[in-house]
Amino acid sequence: MVKPNDQRQAGTARLPGAHDGDTEHRILEAAHAVFLRRGTAGARMQEIADEAGVNKALLHYYFRTKDRLAQAVFQRAAQQLFPSVLAALASDTPLEAKVAQVVQLELDHLTRRPYLPGYILSELHHHPDRLTQLIPLMLGVPLDEARRGLFTVLRHQIDERVRAGTMRRIAPEQFVVNLLALCVFPFAARPMLMAMLGFDAADFEQFIARRRKELVPFFLGALRP
């Protein structure tokens, strides 16, 4: 009388004991899906087990507690989102090309995973420390060193343009936040925007497709002297 549905999902039915090589991985995938859908606090271990096609007890066998599983999922999610963008921002690519690169990278990625930003931001709101522990692991350098690297490169590139008279002065922190805001916000606010603008999923995708072309000129235009 509890859950009438079979433990295994339709398309992914597996014979009991038929290790597909990695049960742990399947659990992590399922947890990822459920945590993103329900939020960490709203997620249930039972739902994750169902989605993974295994028993609840197995989640504890592999991850011990719900919190550890949540940490693992957050780490995975953060690794999908941060390293590529941070690397692009900190690279030696000329500033204008860098902006284009970040915009394309972000919109491509977030189009495929629209719920990632909302999850990351929400999770970080309730566990502000989860990221600081992680950045060194992802980038291979201490946190403050990563910051210094990123912002000295940017500051230098901006200074160059300002001296050449091709760009208005802007603090690198504001530069980064503005760029990320324009890329990420539409996804983080997706449900709100869809309600406000009267969009369905297809409208939203088209809206993003348009941004893909218009965002770079918009952003660079804002910095013209």
Added chain:
Amino acid sequence: MVKPNDQRQAGTARLPGAHDGDTEHRILEAAHAVFLRRGTAGARMQEIADEAGVNKALLHYYFRTKDRLAQAVFQRAAQQLFPSVLAALASDTPLEAKVAQVVQLELDHLTRRPYLPGYILSELHHHPDRLTQLIPLMLGVPLDEARRGLFTVLRHQIDERVRAGTMRRIAPEQFVVNLLALCVFPFAARPMLMAMLGFDAADFEQFIARRRKELVPFFLGALRP
């Protein structure tokens, strides 16, 4: 052996039976604080009762269920955030002044309530319908009518500028999303940004103070032809 702390908080101790006029209101305030801090799913009725200085049972007396209480809080929060901005966006104020007005309105408001955007976005992610029911109530007109009103005004104002050669063409939807993104994102992503940029609370406030001056030129600059 459960919770060692008294039901009533230190500074707000009230005598039992001493109606301060409105217990229901005190509960709503407490619920607002707790829901914003923990998220709806993570919030506990006990914590809300403690914060309100009343018994758990009273929450059910006034609001019947946790979900109804959550709805009430969301409605309150949304009313603090949306009507003023939507009114400003839909007004007849010239476009440039309107941008300045929205930026000031948003940054002022969100500086005082930094956690509001995160809460609203997260809540909307898990209950996408909560807003559509609400907009008509807040604005006094049907949802699609509100949308039409907002976007026809904006489209008209933008067209005017484009014809005068003082502004690049942009879809009103992109206009609004860009403006909101630049205002709201820093608050929604506050914990992430503070970690990335190495900010403490004071740094963050200063960062926002700077945006207050720079955001309007940035945004309008992006629209120059």
Added chain:
DNA sequence: GTCTATATTGTGATAGAC
């Protein structure tokens, strides 16, 4: 209206057979 006490269910976690 407000409280205490209790019912009832949900949920993370463990024990132990296979």
Added chain:
DNA sequence: GTCTATCACAATATAGAC
């Protein structure tokens, strides 16, 4: 490694005295 069964307690909700 995977399952079934169960524990222990947390959390929402209700009953009923005052």
